[in-house]
Amino acid sequence: MNSPSPYKSDVPPLGLGVASVVLGVISTLLFFLPILAIPIGGVGLILALVGCSLGVTTGRASLRWSAVGLVVSGLAVTINMAIAYAPSGFQHVPPAPPSAAVPGVPYAPPPARQWH
Numbered sequence: 001m002n003s004p005s006p007y008k009s010d011v012p013p014l015g016l017g018v019a020s021v022v023l024g025v026i027s028t029l030l031f032f033l034p035i036l037a038i039p040i041g042g043v044g045l046i047l048a049l050v051g052c053s054l055g056v057t058t059g060r061a062s063l064r065w066s067a068v069g070l071v072v073s074g075l076a077v078t079i080n081m082a083i084a085y086a087p088s089g090f091q092h093v094p095p096a097p098p099s100a101a102v103p104g105v106p107y108a109p110p111p112a113r114q115w116h
Contacts, residue, residue, distance in 0.1 A: 016047050016051030016069075017063075017064070017065025017067075018065050018069075019044070020044040020045070020065075020073050021044075021069040023041065023069075023073060024045075024071075024072030024073035025076075026040055027044060027076035027077070028072070031079055031083055032083075034080045034083055035084075040076075041073050042077060045074060048073050051063075051065070
């Protein structure tokens with residue numbers, strides 16, 4: 001008895017591509033926590049690469065979702081790496097303490113406070 005399967009066998013598996021897109025978006029949203037976002041984006045990147053390679057070799061997997069996942073996860077990893085390894089900020093070190101006189105500039109006292 002050959003009963004037809006309720007699932008179509010010619011439908012391409014989209015799981016890898018969709019998972020990579022979802023992980024890439026989650027990784028992008030977690031940009032403020034690079035310690036979590038970089039591994040999540042890396043897993044999404046790996047899933048997208050596996051989905052693309054399956055799509056090219058077997059022709060069964062959909063390349064659209066895998067390609068979008070590759071782009072989104074790649075951008076997420078790039079953004080998170082840039083944020084993680086960016087300098088902490090501009091630290092201006094004044095050349096002299098504020099009370100020291102600056103050579104070549106005459107001293108001008110601050111204006112007097114007027115009380116109302």
